[in-house]
Amino acid sequence: MEETISLKELFHTLRKRLSLIIIITAIAAATSGLISFFVLTPIYQSSTQILVNQSKSDQQVFQYNEVQTNLQLVNTYSVIIKSPSILEKVIEKLHLDMTSSQLNESVTVESEQDSQVVNISVKDENPKKAAEIANTIAAVFQSDIAQIMRVNNVTILSKAELGTDPSPIQPKPLINITIALFVGIMAGVGLAFLLEYLDNTIKTEEDIEKHLGIPVLGAITSIDMEQEIKNQKNMQTNIARTRGESYGS
Template sequence: MEIELKQYVALVQKKLWFIASLVLLASVAAGFVSYYVVTPRYEASSKLIVNKSIETQGRDDINFDSLRTNAMLVKTYKEIIQTPAILDQVVVKYPELGLTAKDLLDMIRVSSTIDTQVMTISITSLSYEKAAKTVNAVSEVFKSTIPSIMKVDNVVILNEAKPDESVKPVSPNVKINVAIVFVISFMLALGFVFLQDYLDDSIKSERDIELFLGLPTLATISMVRPDELIGKTAAKSTRMVGDTVYANANQ
């Protein structure tokens, strides 16, 4: 196992230039595409709270059951917001947005924290100003329409999006994209190197002869560098007589 691990390490060191080149090229390409090619998208959101109805606001009857009931209503309201009963009215009341009900359905996302009465409506668009105006329109229409649907007025807008606010796009995230591509390209490069080595059936060492051919190694011929050949040639050109070393030289 130790020998195999050393072989893998040696293989990676041998192909390090290939791995590094592939990872660098893929990471640079991911950063370029994320920064210059992919169109940035912006997100605006507003928060609403499902409270007790106006008819019961003067009563001192808030308890755990009523809070739990309002929290359960949030799930129902999350579904109602994304129905034509709300989206169609947004299209009619705010024609300046230039959106259809299908466009709104693709842009909208409604979320809530478990066991709370707060809902968050989020709209994603190519322009933050348009996203903010759209999410505010959806919030207003939902607040004004829910009493006729549920026969209770218990929705309050906590905060609206500000169209003139300067925000950063939510996508693409260049750093995350580059990090993901870096990891994936590194794993693919390693896999390719190991696969190439596995499919290569050429003999590289004495161990390969015993492993693939089942034959013992009788002798080996070592690699000789050019500088070693020069050294040996120079050594042969000298001869010793007694205790004195003489060198042959052609004048």
């Protein structure tokens, strides 16, 4: 026989296990906050931009085909920027204690669709180091591309700069804590219903009818003996007082 749970029973379970849900949620949020603020290492990002475009004199005009060629070169340049030949020179110039593969993982090269502008972003634990790496990659690429592709069509638009108070891009404590709160609530509610489902103890007359399927004919209630004795003494005192008043009249 399938059991159905009413909305009233759902709210009763939530109210009954509310302390458990609150504790689990608080632990999840606190753990997330501690990890975000004290365990995870902040990661900073710095970016520079380069323009892929053939230099022209004032008398010359840009041809549509040349622009299309530059757009096609953007994809090729994005690969060359992250190639070992470029990154190894960057490592050598900055005396970085890492391999080209490790540096490759921290470098991101992106460009908007139909745009000749390429963004070079670098992530690092040190914001100053991230800016230095990004600028060095752009400078090395600009100087080497003339030899690699036999063209001189790269211009550095903007260099990576270190702000007065750089903010890390990760971790994001507020987002992490919010996610932990949501997960904690879901876990607490789930555990509350699981415990309620596994709890087969009989506490009320309704539980007897629910689990055994038989009607309740009677119930044995608990009696507070001290209160019962006190009530009997009060009753005897009242009776004796009533009799005394009757004799006196």
